[in-house]
Amino acid sequence: MTLNAQEVRRHVMDYLEATGCTVIEVSPLHVTVKLSPRADRMLTDRPYYWGFVERTGAEPETLSFTFVFDPEQYDHAAAQAAAAPARPRGGMNLPPAAAVQPVSTEMEAASEPAEGAIGGSPNGAPPGVSTDPQDSILARYFGIVPALPRLGPGLIRREDVTYGSKRLKQIWHAARDEGKCLQLFEDPGSRQRMTLFSAAYEPWLGVCYKVEMTCDLKREELHFLGISLTTGRIVPDFGTRLGSLELTPRLPENIHIQPYELTVSGGADRLESYLTEQLAGLDYSWAEEARERLRLELSIVDLYYSELLKEPDEEKKQAIEEQYNARRTETAWQYEPQIAVSAVTYGLFHLRSS
Numbered sequence: 001m002t003l004n005a006q007e008v009r010r011h012v013m014d015y016l017e018a019t020g021c022t023v024i025e026v027s028p029l030h031v032t033v034k035l036s037p038r039a040d041r042m043l044t045d046r047p048y049y050w051g052f053v054e055r056t057g058a059e060p061e062t063l064s065f066t067f068v069f070d071p072e073q074y075d076h077a078a079a080q081a082a083a084a085p086a087r088p089r090g091g092m093n094l095p096p097a098a099a100v101q102p103v104s105t106e107m108e109a110a111s112e113p114a115e116g117a118i119g120g121s122p123n124g125a126p127p128g129v130s131t132d133p134q135d136s137i138l139a140r141y142f143g144i145v146p147a148l149p150r151l152g153p154g155l156i157r158r159e160d161v162t163y164g165s166k167r168l169k170q171i172w173h174a175a176r177d178e179g180k181c182l183q184l185f186e187d188p189g190s191r192q193r194m195t196l197f198s199a200a201y202e203p204w205l206g207v208c209y210k211v212e213m214t215c216d217l218k219r220e221e222l223h224f225l226g227i228s229l230t231t232g233r234i235v236p237d238f239g240t241r242l243g244s245l246e247l248t249p250r251l252p253e254n255i256h257i258q259p260y261e262l263t264v265s266g267g268a269d270r271l272e273s274y275l276t277e278q279l280a281g282l283d284y285s286w287a288e289e290a291r292e293r294l295r296l297e298l299s300i301v302d303l304y305y306s307e308l309l310k311e312p313d314e315e316k317k318q319a320i321e322e323q324y325n326a327r328r329t330e331t332a333w334q335y336e337p338q339i340a341v342s343a344v345t346y347g348l349f350h351l352r353s354s
Contacts, residue, residue, distance in 0.1 A: 003163045005029075005070040012067055012161055015039075015171050019178075024064070024156075029074040032156060035062045042174035043167075064156040067167070071160045182347030185255075187246040192254055199255045202353045203229040205267040206238050207346040209275055215290035215337045222344070223278070225271050229262045234274050242349065257350055264348070275341065287337035294335035301327050 003011070006028070013031065016023065019039040025032040035043065040062040041050055053060045068074045161167050185201065192199055206226040213219045226238030235241060262270075305324040311317040 005162070008161060008163055008168060009069040012069070012168070012171060015175050018175075025066075029070045029077065030066055030068045032064070032066045034064045037062055039174075042178070043170055066156050066158045067161045068158060069161055071162070176344075180345050182345070182349075184247040184249055184347065185252055185350045186352050187248045188252050188255060188352065192252070195254065200353045201255050201257050201350040202231075203257060203260060204238070204349045204351055205229055205264055205271070205346070206242070206349050207268065207271055208239065208344045210342050210344045211275075211279065212340045212342075213286070213337070214340070215287070216293065216335050217286075217290075219286075223275060225275065226349070227262070227267045227271055229260045229264070229267050230258050232262060232267075232270065234270065236278075241351075245351065247349070258353065268346075279339065279341075284337075290335055290337045294332065297331045297335060298328060301331060 009028070009031075016031070016033055016039070019042075020036040021039050022034040022036070023031060024034060037060050040046070040060070044063050050060070052058070159165075159167050161171075188199055204226050206224065208222060208224045211221040211223060213221075224237065224239035226235040226241070227233070301324070305320065305327070308320050309317065309324065311320060
């Protein structure tokens, strides 16, 4: 599976919006954003700084990034913008020299020393002292470090966020950790706020299970199940139902939640029993084939070590036995069929009663 640049952009933008980050600039190719404290803790790996903020109560200063989703097109567009001639405002025809004149020219001119000043250096440095950054002491030892671009109120780092990049994996990991447990409500719309009677909402427990079937091969399945905590009804494809609804984390106006007939733990037990029954009805011929391959591999290992174990030297024989047992253990671990079930995400969903 792979994702194109627009799909990666949608994932990143959803995370930035969910964590309350401030978007400074956005385009189909990039987004410049100032992270929220919540996102900064998850993405910047600054535990000592956040420990200092918690101890002192100081106002946190979060980092800013420019996330580029299509680096090739972004760099091409930036090169075209830099090569385009500057157009003065108001239609004024300025000479080329004036068009590129820096804003700080007057301030720099005012700060220059007059002729005859002590030292005679145009930058006010003592005689014989160079202010060229390439001739500084740090530059002689560590080399010239180019100045990083500064955009907006502070330093903004650029990072290319593409499928497989480290930053995208980090965002997915943070979203998975923070989004394991949810509580959402169906948005009733503006019409419900104007009605006289409140709408009844039914509580649902939804769990997305990941089923891993492994041997020397591997297969993964996702089962998104939902159970009504009022009626006990189980919906096998609960994610499809949620995908067609507009959900909000806040309790909407003019609604009421129906009383629970099942506890959350009771609903989870019923979902696990239901999933176990579903898995019991699957075709497990792959497991028998894996065990047959395991028997074949173990027979090869036994045949290989059968002659080596006849070593008369006890010390060498003990080393061979250890190697033989380790090889059998590794082979069994690789080929033995196993099934593992884990909950990827879960939550309470309050939906309009049907």
